[in-house]
Amino acid sequence: MEGRTRTIKVDTLARIEGEAALQIKMRGQQVADVKLSIYEPPRFFEAFLRGRHFSEAPDITARICGICPVAYQMSAIHAIERALGVTIDPMVRLLRRLFYCGEWIESHALHVFMLHAPDFLGYEDAIQMAQDHRELVEQALRLKKIGNDIVRLIGGREIHPLSAAVGGFYKTPSKRDLQTLENDLLWAIDASVHTVKLVSGFEFPEFEQAYEFVALSHPNEYPLNEGRLISSRGLSLDAAEYEDRFVEQHVKHSNALHSIIRGSGSYLVGPLARFNLNFDKLPKMAQEAARSVGLNPPVHNPFRSIVVRAVELVFACAEALRIVHEYEPPAEPRLEVTTRAGVGQAITEAPRGILYHRYALDDQGMILAVKIVPPTSQNQKRIEEDLREFAAQLVAWPLDEATWKCEQAIRNYDPCISCATHFLRLKVERE
């Protein structure tokens, strides 16, 4: 083994959103190099938005991602509302929170069951898994559909919703409209609690890292649209200060930009970060579901993220039901907004982690400059560092099994590669 070099190379990673490739080079028992490469169509959205009116930003940014368009719309809208000094109706705030719950439900259900569970159950993909676990797959599809139904009911359609706007919504549902979700959400809560039990029984590699977790924090609720940005190492800042502490760096081997905390380094966003930093803000039902399977914060094993996502499914379904009960249509679905020059920033919690937007507007409401930092690009450096450590455990494994384990390690992050890239270069090499 000493001095022997072997390379684990996966040209196209399966079961992640978008496309990416991985190369790990090992010499003997040492990991010599790790490269996670992003291949995805260019994301020139920051440039597209320049010169457009702010009212177009929600529709344009929604097209960055097919699975998390609500996240892009919410970050865009909150940033622009901040620039314009808009204060929304409390019922609009509640409706936006429900809107986001819908996206979390469909995104987490998709990932937990269809993209990640096959790894733990030893299947090549969900189709193979469905042959032996048909009920599990049917449950996943039903959960996903419930999330899609929420997004469609509020947003007008499931993919790239139409209704979200600066100042509110172009159209808001009636209370009766939302009550049609009630029975499905009651089922979804039970199904999610069952999912926590199921996935907590999977076999997890012994692997923990000393992450700096970063997430929103709100005094009264598990964070979605609002809060200060905090970290497990004492960071606490407003969205307007984000770029003072978080820096993006371009790396040669990847189309995505790597984010670091100035003076610190890589960090981790997403379900593990939210769970570890906001556990006490989860509804009691979700806390109990976690505790019942021995999942207590802090969780440092990224392979257990599947259990954390299942707990967040319980949260999202319970929160959605709470909002369905409390909602009353707002007096004004959408405020008329006074245009002014200004700059606004916002951070919201996409299913995969914090999503930062900044907009600069002129006095006609035209967009002068945009910055968008997706969660997966913020995690990419951390993913590579995980692989550098994890690969060392796989030295003695057969190459195909080691390769599969590395793929699984990447899927821990549910990476949404399609929104984390800024230009395209596709190159496939085989040895």
Place this chain on the structure above:
Amino acid sequence: MTAGVRIVGCGNPDRGDDAAGLLLARRMRELGVESSEECQDTFSLLDSLRNAVDVTLVDAAVSGAPPGTIKRWDVDTNPTQPLTGEIHNITSLDMDAGTSTEELDCTFGHYRTSTHGFDIAQAIELARTLNQLPRRLRVYGIEGSQFEICTQPSTEVLAAVESLARHLAAADSRVQS
């Protein structure tokens, strides 16, 4: 259109030739034939297959054929290769010359590992595993060549959309009469 019979155009309106299926669905409606559109979410496609008797799906395809080539895959009689998504016994559809059958490696939709980790072939095989396939299911692929974001469909694909739409509309009117 007969109850339980559906025509579904699949694709992405923002990626050039990947809009082929959506353009076809819209053209079908202009020709007086009911059809629906499915953008990006292959899991929602499963809803289109469920509780239907006869479904026609149309999407962009990548098989190496010249742009605008139309191919048909009869799903009910011809499963995909598991795992790889390779499809055999594809029928080439030439409106003038008729059909011929070939084996080839064909991807429906631009990415083999598509937006949600499932391409159309895998979504169909999932439906088959769950016993949710309609009695008759055929997939038409229109060969595309440009899929860059925010590009327009190629002239070859636009011509193929028109040709296939008229073919399907004529078939529908024969069924109705």
